[in-house]
Amino acid sequence: MKPLRTALLLLIAFFLQPAAVKLISWGGAGPNLLLCFTVFLVLTAREPAPVIGLCTAAAAVQEMCFSLYTGPGTAAIFTVGITAVLAGNFFTVESPAFLAGLIAAETLLHSGVLWVVRHILGAPYRFLHVLSLQPFYILYNLAIMALLYFIFFKKAEGRYSL
Amino acid sequence: MRFREHKQIAAVILAVIIAVALIASLLKTGDGPAGLKENLQGAASYVTEPVSKAADGIRKGFGGIFRFKELTAENQRLIEETDRLKQENAGLALKREEKEELEELSQVFHYDAARENDLQAADIIAMDYSNWEGVFTINKGSEEGIRTGCTVVSGDGLVGKITEVSKRTAKVAMLLSDNNKISFRTAGEKGRTGVLQSDGGKGLKGYLLEEGESVSKGDTLMTSGIGLYAKGIKIGRITDVEKKTGTQRVVVEAEPAVSFFQLRKVAVIL
Numbered sequence: 001m002k003p004l005r006t007a008l009l010l011l012i013a014f015f016l017q018p019a020a021v022k023l024i025s026w027g028g029a030g031p032n033l034l035l036c037f038t039v040f041l042v043l044t045a046r047e048p049a050p051v052i053g054l055c056t057a058a059a060a061v062q063e064m065c066f067s068l069y070t071g072p073g074t075a076a077i078f079t080v081g082i083t084a085v086l087a088g089n090f091f092t093v094e095s096p097a098f099l100a101g102l103i104a105a106e107t108l109l110h111s112g113v114l115w116v117v118r119h120i121l122g123a124p125y126r127f128l129h130v131l132s133l134q135p136f137y138i139l140y141n142l143a144i145m146a147l148l149y150f151i152f153f154k155k156a157e158g159r160y161s162l
Numbered sequence: 163m164r165f166r167e168h169k170q171i172a173a174v175i176l177a178v179i180i181a182v183a184l185i186a187s188l189l190k191t192g193d194g195p196a197g198l199k200e201n202l203q204g205a206a207s208y209v210t211e212p213v214s215k216a217a218d219g220i221r222k223g224f225g226g227i228f229r230f231k232e233l234t235a236e237n238q239r240l241i242e243e244t245d246r247l248k249q250e251n252a253g254l255a256l257k258r259e260e261k262e263e264l265e266e267l268s269q270v271f272h273y274d275a276a277r278e279n280d281l282q283a284a285d286i287i288a289m290d291y292s293n294w295e296g297v298f299t300i301n302k303g304s305e306e307g308i309r310t311g312c313t314v315v316s317g318d319g320l321v322g323k324i325t326e327v328s329k330r331t332a333k334v335a336m337l338l339s340d341n342n343k344i345s346f347r348t349a350g351e352k353g354r355t356g357v358l359q360s361d362g363g364k365g366l367k368g369y370l371l372e373e374g375e376s377v378s379k380g381d382t383l384m385t386s387g388i389g390l391y392a393k394g395i396k397i398g399r400i401t402d403v404e405k406k407t408g409t410q411r412v413v414v415e416a417e418p419a420v421s422f423f424q425l426r427k428v429a430v431i432l
Binding site for chain 2: 018021070124125140
């Protein structure tokens with residue numbers, strides 16, 4: 001992915017996530033743009049490390065601006081980035097089935113890390129409650145990933161040609 | 163190890179150092195007037211506020227288009243209903259009980275605290291729907307007199323409290339995201355007192371302070387004025403009552419009066 005596109009996607013995630021996702025949210029759930037873009041950007045980067053760094057920094061600033069705690073979301077996005085790199089080494093990233101499975105797994109992982117760190121910091125939410133919300137988050141993230149797939153992946157000659 | 167691999171590891175280490183430095187600097191300067199966090203929040207609000215308002219506009223516009231027929235029919239029905247009520251109203255005098263009920267309702271919607279203090283209306287400019295944190299940002303901050311700990315309400319009842327303030331914005335923690343206890347009193351003459359807190363999900367859980375007292379499902383809970391929140395604000399409705407055998411403690415479960423994720427505007431009690 002070209003640096004300009006990467007920056008643009010991260011800016012979109014940073015500003016649209018808190019301000020415009022309400023347009024498509026339902027029952028208090030919505031997509032996690034930063035998570036989806038992190039997975040997508042990491043998979044399409046020749047050198048994923050700087051991309052993970054950028055996405056982690058975006059998550060840290062987003063948390064500072066809009067969250068109660070700074071740290072849980074940053075740690076979660078960092079973990080998502082690292083695991084996406086590992087998954088990308090073992091599977092064909094152009095496969096829609098792989099992307100769907102990966103985004104579902106990353107959504108669960110992201111929520112798990114968020115819950116653990118927030119729990120340590122004193123958030124009251126029960127793990128079962130968090131788990132009950134996951135199907136909605138996964139569906140939304142799948143929809144965003146499908147959109148990215150049809151916009152970018154399908155037309156690309158290779159994963160690094162975007 | 164090849165140079166490229168070195169470069170990747172160096173980049174990851176650099177990213178971690180930057181993230182740790184950001185967090186450390188925010189911990190150090192977060193409370194100061196020119197803190198990094200406050201500056202970031204202020205800068206972000208210049209973009210999120212217009213984006214949020216545009217999104218609200220789009221939502222309303224689409225809603226109006228899809229519900230045009232429904233709204234026209236509803237409008238006609240309301241006109242007829244108003245005419246009928248006007249005629250009925252002319253011939254009716256308020257009974258004593260009705261008057262008391264109206265006074266109670268008035269208390270709910272006008273809040274004691276609101277009468278005694280100033281209210282600051284605010285728009286919600288940022289709320290994350292991708293996780294369950296239960297926090298949102300409003301477009302009013304310390305310049306409008308908002309302070310950490312101020313009570314936040316909506317037309318339906320208690321929303322939460324201010325947890326962080328910058329010059330132009332403030333963060334609000336919803337009731338459900340807060341570990342703090344809320345002191346309540348049941349509405350009506352025989353007000354029973356107790357404490358509630360988030361049940362870790364979508365509801366509230368607590369107990370009555372006096373053992374052996376009784377409350378019923380459906381009873382309305384109001385803030386008692388003791389503790390963090392101002393007095394006389396509707397918290398929610400009791401959904402379950404259980405008397406613990408042995409201890410005589412009455413445990414209550416309640417559902418909040420406010421639909422948190424439907425909120426667009428709130429008021430802060432200064």
